[in-house]
Amino acid sequence: MNDFALLLLRTVSSAIMLFAHGLPKLNRLLAGEITFADPLGIGITFSLVLAVFSEFFCSVLIIAGLFTRVSLIPLIITMFVAGFVHHSADPFAQKEKALLFLLIFVFLFITGPGRYSLSRIIKIKSSNRVVKFLSE
Numbered sequence: 001m002n003d004f005a006l007l008l009l010r011t012v013s014s015a016i017m018l019f020a021h022g023l024p025k026l027n028r029l030l031a032g033e034i035t036f037a038d039p040l041g042i043g044i045t046f047s048l049v050l051a052v053f054s055e056f057f058c059s060v061l062i063i064a065g066l067f068t069r070v071s072l073i074p075l076i077i078t079m080f081v082a083g084f085v086h087h088s089a090d091p092f093a094q095k096e097k098a099l100l101f102l103l104i105f106v107f108l109f110i111t112g113p114g115r116y117s118l119s120r121i122i123k124i125k126s127s128n129r130v131v132k133f134l135s136e
Contacts (some may be wrong), residue, residue: 019064051078064118065119068108079102
């Protein structure tokens with residue numbers, strides 16, 4: 001049941017991120033509507049591109065269970081920045097969603113994708129423990 005619970009948590013949380021946040025940002029980027037926050041001072045366009053990469057493309061990989069831990073790193077960073085930098089002066093209700101996603105993504109990073117994932121089918125052969133850990 002633990003592996004099924006990980007599958008459910010991984011797919012549902014990433015699908016919500018993908019369709020509620022990543023896809024609208026991707027559509028804005030493709031339409032040339034570059035209106036976005038720049039909490040790190042790296043430029044509005046680059047901030048939007050990074051958010052699209054993590055919220056759309058990394059979410060797709062996490063749903064599939066392919067390179068899950070590596071794909072979680074950009075999402076963890078994005079949710080950390082959203083919760084603690086972009087919404088730093090906002091009331092807790094504004095930060096809550098980003099912090100919940102952050103907690104879920106950190107949990108999935110620690111546990112890995114579970115048995116029901118493509119990474120279990122596609123094994124990366126390595127004797128390096130870090131590479132093995134991140135390839136799940």
